[in-house]
Amino acid sequence: MSIDTPEEKVIETPSGEAATETPVLTEVLPELPTVIDEQDLIIETRNLSKRYGRLQAINNLTLQVPRGAIYGFVGPNGAGKTSTMRILTTLMKPSSGEAYINGHSVVSAPREVRRSIGYMPDFFGVYEDMKVWEYLDFFAACYEIPEAQRPGLINDLLELVDLAHRRDDMVDKLSRGMKQRLCLARTLAHDPQVLILDEPASGLDPRARIEIRELLIELAKMGKTIFFSSHILADVNEICTHIGIIEAGQMVAQGPIKAMRQQLMPHRVLIITLLGRLDDAKEALLHVEGVQGIVDLPPEEGKTRIKVEFTGEDLRMSEMLQALTSKGIPVVNFAEESSDLEAVFMKATKGIVS
Amino acid sequence: METPASRSRIQLNPLRPLLRNPVALKELRGRMRGPRAFVVLTCYLMVVGGFTTLLYIAGTAATYSTSGEVDGGTLGRVLFGSVVAIELFLVTFITPAFTAGSISGEHESQTYDLLRTTLLPERQLVFGKLFSALAYVLLLLLAAIPLQSIAFLFGGVDIEEVLISLLVLLATAIFLGTVGVYYSALTHRTLRANIMTYVTILTVILITTAGAVIALAVAEGLNPSTSSTGSEWFLLIVRGIFVCLNPLTTLLATQQYLVNQQTLFTFQYTFSNGTTTTLPSPWIVFTILYLVLSVVVFFLTTRHLKRIEG
């Protein structure tokens, strides 16, 4: 097996010249190699339940993750995300129901399941008395990678998570973010098809979080299915192809992120910052199809801001921008409200709070 | 790059297949890194060496006073026996300390789940932990052989005795190590695993010693004229099992038969009606018993680890 290290971060500009500067990380969007087949489920649970004594932690959960998806599993604290993942990773038995990874039952074929998954727990430790390369070598050996292949594999993995320069450092001396990346490299040792990551970005600073996010996109491009839990909706919003919202052990809603947004949030919200000509702008926008309403926002640094509610596809946004610029209205910022998913989340989980 | 020659040379290394076990390799690397391994070895040798010196001084004084001349054979035997006894004591306390944290420690450092989701078979995990701990204990035992061998200078001790004592010490270490790993797998706390292991060891020592003493007393209390060979056999076997479940009594009994009957592998037992029978020497029974028990405990441990938490 081999893990393709990401190509140089070379951005092909439309004119054909390559720009080598680092891309603006937050703007990297997943370009998945293939269209996701919604019927081809790589992770599937049926009526999965788990009780701890009298507490019903997971209640008839039906989870469906298609092959190749980046699936964000979100839910409030104690919703049952970690419990679900521990069942999927064969660490815990469900009280009832079934769970399959790549067609293998987590209860009756744990070894096949382990071969298919790479797991990063929410909290994990590293061995104190090991060097970075020894750490990866150890886990590669645990995954039955032949000794002769390991040095090359370790170099590839370290390259991938950008830790090649720390190869001979002691593992416990790494920073939190580096440990997180090292653990991610570890989950890739046996080239699994599915990555199950429990809050991969928790406890990281914004920079490290973006690095992890970028790495996940890179892995998805390699064809891996990524199933991860998160509280940070911005992460989910920006990289996921699919999302599942869990609350009190039950799946509130799941599906492709676009469909979810439309289903739960018929209105999309756009924030536009202008240097002036507010009334012209409103006039122009109201003529665009799909626009439902315009609200004035308090000005920021002297600039006028408005909030536009609209329905429909991204095409509407482009039409709005065109309507403004064609009239020469000075737009300085034009963006869909990023807390959009937060609203989806709040809306979906409202009322079921236990 | 490895040349074919260097590769075949590497494969001659007898440790090679064992180091294929990732856990064994990792543990040995960790154990040998830094000053700890060296410090433990030094302290161990200092304790054993210090006691030997003290015994030598006391022993020469004692043998002088009785005969006016140093009795080399007795002094050698006493020195040898004492070194083995000290080693036994140290092995009894060091081995559990090395193994009782082996699996609970993975829970405590939150690395167990990572390990568990790999393809590493449970038996390899247990074997790797056990092997790395025992390899170090073996190193301690081998390092003390020169001290045991001081007895050779005085005569009265054969090389076979050194080897038998080593075997008994090693079998003890293997069994205690397995028990340590077992409790370490059973509980997620190293402290609790340590306590459980030591309590088990002390119980075994107390019960076997008491059992051997009681069986001996009962046998001596039997009236030779009325007792049957059958009941004598029964008591003999009960006593034998107790003796052979305790490394200290095993060593003492083996030594006694060696001195009295000059045999290493068997001994003669004479019943009160005058008939004799030949039985295997205690160290053989002990070694077999301890190795069988170790295998049983090993399988209990892997069985426990295979269970998926409910």
Ligand SMILES: Nc1ncnc2c1ncn2[C@@H]1O[C@H](COP(=O)(O)OP(=O)(O)OP(=O)(O)O)[C@@H](O)[C@H]1O
């Ligand atoms: N081993 C356990 N024993 C008893 N109860 C447990 C155990 N593990 C989890 N729970 C309970 O099950 C529920 C679900 O916990 P879980 O850890 O799966 O939630 P989560 O969604 O991962 O939460 P968070 O976002 O805080 O990580 C919680 O109420 C928790 O207290």
Ligand SMILES: [Mg+2]
């Ligand atoms: Mg959790």
